[in-house]
Each structure stands twice: as C-alpha cells, then as structure tokens.
Amino acid sequence: MPSPISLDAxxxxxxxxxxxxxxxxxxxxxxxMWQLMHIVGVVLPMEGVCDHSCFMAVYYGTSDxxxxxxxxxxxxxxxxxxxxxxxxxxxxxxxxxxxxxxAVSGAAxxxxxxxxxxxxxxxxxxxxx
Numbered sequence: 001m002p003s004p005i006s007l008d009a010x011x012x013x014x015x016x017x018x019x020x021x022x023x024x025x026x027x028x029x030x031x032x033m034w035q036l037m038h039i040v041g042v043v044l045p046m047e048g049v050c051d052h053s054c055f056m057a058v059y060y061g062t063s064d065x066x067x068x069x070x071x072x073x074x075x076x077x078x079x080x081x082x083x084x085x086x087x088x089x090x091x092x093x094x095x096x097x098x099x100x101x102x103a104v105s106g107a108a109x110x111x112x113x114x115x116x117x118x119x120x121x122x123x124x125x126x127x128x129x
Contacts, residue, residue, distance in 0.1 A: 004073045012042045012053065012072070015080060019060060022070065023077035032076060036060035040067050 004025075020039055025032040041056035056067040 005075050005078055007053070007072055007078075009042075009044055012044070012055070015039045015055065015078075016042060019081045020057075021077075021079045021081055022075050024070070024074050025076045026074060035070075036081070037068075037070065043069070 016039055018039055020037060022035050022037060023032050024035060037055075037057035037059055039055050039057050043050055043054045043056060045051055045053050052071050052073065054069045054071040057070050058064065058067050
C-alpha cells in the first residue's frame with residue numbers, strides 16, 4: 001500500500017483554485033478511490049483547534065456549493081489538472097513528463113474525420129515524409 005503524500009504549507013496552498021485528481025485510501029476500505037475535485041481551500045493544523053491538515057474541495061461536476069474535507073493522510077496520489085476538453089480527457093500538470101528522445105513522425109492527423117475530403121481512417125491520401 002502506498003504511503004500518504006507529504007505536503008508542506010506552501011505546496012498545499014499552491015493547489016488552491018486548481019482541479020486535482022486524487023487517489024484516496026482509508027483504513028476500513030479495501031480499495032482506493034479516485035476523485036476529481038476542485039480545491040478551494042486548505043486547513044493547516046493548529047494546536048488545540050485542528051489536529052490534521054486537509055484540503056477543502058468540491059467534487060467535480062456537482063452542484064453542491066459546500067466543500068468537503070479531504071485530509072492529507074488519506075491522499076495517496078495528487079495530480080493537478082490543467083483543463084478539461086470536450087472529450088473529457090484531462091491534461092495532467094505533474095508526474096507526467098515526455099521523454100526527450102521521443103521520435104516525432106511529422107505526420108499530422110486531420111482535424112475532422114468522416115468528411116467529404118477525409119475518410120474515416122484519417123488518411124488524406126497525401127504522402128508524409
């Protein structure tokens with residue numbers, strides 16, 4: 001089982017205003033759960049008031065305006081999402097790097113498929129070096 005993430009105050013505050021994908025794990029649950037949430041605040045520990053740090057977060061796609069507490073010790077993976085496009089594929093900001101030795105073919109895919117000029121297989125019929 002992976003250990004919880006460790007966040008300092010500056011790093012935690014930097015997530016405010018971002019949408020994040022979180023892997024959450026609880027002791028009484030056998031499987032982890034992945035949640036997409038908007039982070040709207042951070043609660044830091046304060047002696048005699050609050051013992052545990054947590055994010056205040058709103059579930060992505062919900063109309064509930066009240067944030068939930070997501071305690072740092074429950075988070076196993078945390079990835080900030082830059083944006084969501086129409087196909088609902090996210091653009092992950094951290095922990096996703098492209099190797100510099102990645103070969104690029106130079107061939108471009110058409111923007112639209114199944115049109116009168118581009119068949120469904122994506123081929124334009126033109127040769128690409």
